[in-house]
Amino acid sequence: MLRFYTAGESHGKVLMGIIEGVPSGIALSEPDIDRELKRRQKGYGRGGRMKIESDHAEIVSGVRWGITTGAPIGLIIENRDWANWQRAMSADPAMSGSAPAVTRPRPGHADLPGALKYAQKDIRNILERASARETAMRVALGAVARKLLAEFGMRAGSFVFQIGAAAMEAADTTAMGASALAGLARKAESSPVGCPDEKTAEKMKSLIDEAAKAGDTLGGRFTVFVTGLPPGLGSHIQWDRRLEGRLAQALMSIQAIKAVEVGGGITLAARPGSEAMDEIFYSKSKAGKGFYRKTNRMGGIEGGMTNGEPLVAHAAMKPIPTLKKPLRSVDMETKKPFRAAYERSDACAVPAAAVIAEAMAALVCAGALLEKTGGDSLEETRRNYDAYIRYLAQF
Numbered sequence: 001m002l003r004f005y006t007a008g009e010s011h012g013k014v015l016m017g018i019i020e021g022v023p024s025g026i027a028l029s030e031p032d033i034d035r036e037l038k039r040r041q042k043g044y045g046r047g048g049r050m051k052i053e054s055d056h057a058e059i060v061s062g063v064r065w066g067i068t069t070g071a072p073i074g075l076i077i078e079n080r081d082w083a084n085w086q087r088a089m090s091a092d093p094a095m096s097g098s099a100p101a102v103t104r105p106r107p108g109h110a111d112l113p114g115a116l117k118y119a120q121k122d123i124r125n126i127l128e129r130a131s132a133r134e135t136a137m138r139v140a141l142g143a144v145a146r147k148l149l150a151e152f153g154m155r156a157g158s159f160v161f162q163i164g165a166a167a168m169e170a171a172d173t174t175a176m177g178a179s180a181l182a183g184l185a186r187k188a189e190s191s192p193v194g195c196p197d198e199k200t201a202e203k204m205k206s207l208i209d210e211a212a213k214a215g216d217t218l219g220g221r222f223t224v225f226v227t228g229l230p231p232g233l234g235s236h237i238q239w240d241r242r243l244e245g246r247l248a249q250a251l252m253s254i255q256a257i258k259a260v261e262v263g264g265g266i267t268l269a270a271r272p273g274s275e276a277m278d279e280i281f282y283s284k285s286k287a288g289k290g291f292y293r294k295t296n297r298m299g300g301i302e303g304g305m306t307n308g309e310p311l312v313a314h315a316a317m318k319p320i321p322t323l324k325k326p327l328r329s330v331d332m333e334t335k336k337p338f339r340a341a342y343e344r345s346d347a348c349a350v351p352a353a354a355v356i357a358e359a360m361a362a363l364v365c366a367g368a369l370l371e372k373t374g375g376d377s378l379e380e381t382r383r384n385y386d387a388y389i390r391y392l393a394q395f
C-alpha cells in the first residue's frame with residue numbers, strides 16, 4: 001500500500017513529506033524531485049513568493065546511494081523565507097505574541113471556517129497550513145511516484161486549455177490517444193501559461209495582465225493525464241476502490257480546484273448514449289494490447305477501473321481569492337465590516353495547479369499499480385507486472 005503525508009506551514013521552517021510503500025530498487029535522486037518543483041514554480045501571473053522560493057528537496061530517508069531501500073522516504077523542503085518568520089512562527093512558548101494576531105478573514109480562504117472549527121482567534125494558525133505552499137511537497141512526493149511509474153512506461157502530463165475567458169479550441173481529448181496527449185503536454189511545457197496553442201496562450205497572457213492591472217485574478221481549466229496504464233487498476237467492487245473517485249478526490253484536494261471531470265465529463269450529459277461510449281475492438285497485432293478503443297470518452301476508466309486507454313481528467317480552478325481589489329468581510333474580533341487587505345499574491349496560478357495535478361494523478365496511479373502487482377522490490381513488482389501483461393495478451 002502506498003501512502004503519504006505532508007506537514008509544514010507556509011512560513012514555517014520546512015515542509016516535510018513521508019511516502020511509504022515505494023518498492024526498493026528504484027533510482028531516485030534529489031535532481032529528479034527538483035525538476036518537478038521547478039515546473040511548479042513557473043507560470044505567468046505568479047506573485048512575489050515564486051521569486052523568494054527556489055525549491056529544493058532534500059531526501060532524508062529511504063534512499064541509499066541513489067536507490068530506494070523500501071523504507072519510508074522522507075523529504076524536506078526548506079522555506080527560504082523562514083529567516084523573516086522565525087519569531088512569528090516559532091514553536092517556542094517564549095516567543096508568543098511576537099506577531100500581531102490576524103483577525104480579518106479573507107473570503108475564499110480557509111480563514112473563517114478554520115478559525116471557527118479549530119477555535120483560533122489568530123487566523124494565522126489556519127492560513128499557514130491551508131496555503132497552497134503545501135503543494136510543493138505534494139509535487140515532491142509525486143516525483144517519487146513518477147519514478148515508479150516510469151519504470152513501467154507510465155507517464156503523467158498536463159496542459160492548460162482555459163484561463164479566464166480565453167479557451168483553446170480543439171482541446172477535446174475524447175478522440176486523442178497517448179501520443180496526441182503527450183504532444184500537447186510537450187508543447188505546453190515551453191508555454192509560460194502551460195497552454196499548447198500559441199494563439200490562445202497570447203490571449204491568456206494579456207487577460208492575466210489586464211486582471212493584474214485591475215487588481216483582479218483569474219482561474220482556469222486544465223487537462224491532466226497518465227498514459228501507459230494497463231487495464232484493471234482500481235476496482236468496481238467497493239466505492240472507495242473505484243479509481244475515478246480516488247482520482248477526483250486527489251484532484252479536488254488541491255487548493256482552489258472546484259470541479260473535476262473525467263474523459264468527456266459534462267459534455268457526455270448532452271449526448272445520446274450511442275455517441276457517448278467507447279466501442280470495443282480487438283486486434284492481435286496491437287502489440288500486447290488486444291482489446292482497444294477508437295475513442296476515449298470515458299477518460300480511460302470504466303467501472304472504476306482503467307480500461308487500457310489513457311487516464312484523462314480535467315479540472316477547474318477558481319480565481320485566486322486574494323485580490324488587490326478588496327472584498328468585503330467582517331473582523332472576527334470587532335465584528336465590524338472591513339475590506340480585505342491585499343498581501344503578496346498570485347494573479348493566476350493555473351499552470352502551477354496543472355503540475356500539482358500531475359503529481360496527484362501520479363500518486364493515485366502508483367498506488368493503484370502497487371495494489372495490482374504487489375511487490376516489495378522493483379524486481380518483484382516487475383515480475384508480477386510482466387506476468388499480468390502476459391496474461392492479458394493471452395486472454
Ligand SMILES: Cc1cc2nc3c(=O)[nH]c(=O)nc-3n(C[C@H](O)[C@H](O)[C@H](O)COP(=O)(O)O)c2cc1C
Nearest residue numbers: 108109110130132255256321322345346349352353
Ligand atoms: C498553485 C496555487 C497557488 C495559489 N496561490 C495563491 C495566492 O497567491 N494567493 C491566494 O490567495 N490564493 C492562492 N491559491 C488559492 C488558495 O490556496 C485557495 O483558494 C485557498 O487555500 C482556499 O482553498 P479552496 O479554494 O480549496 O477552498 C493558490 C492555489 C494554488 C493551487
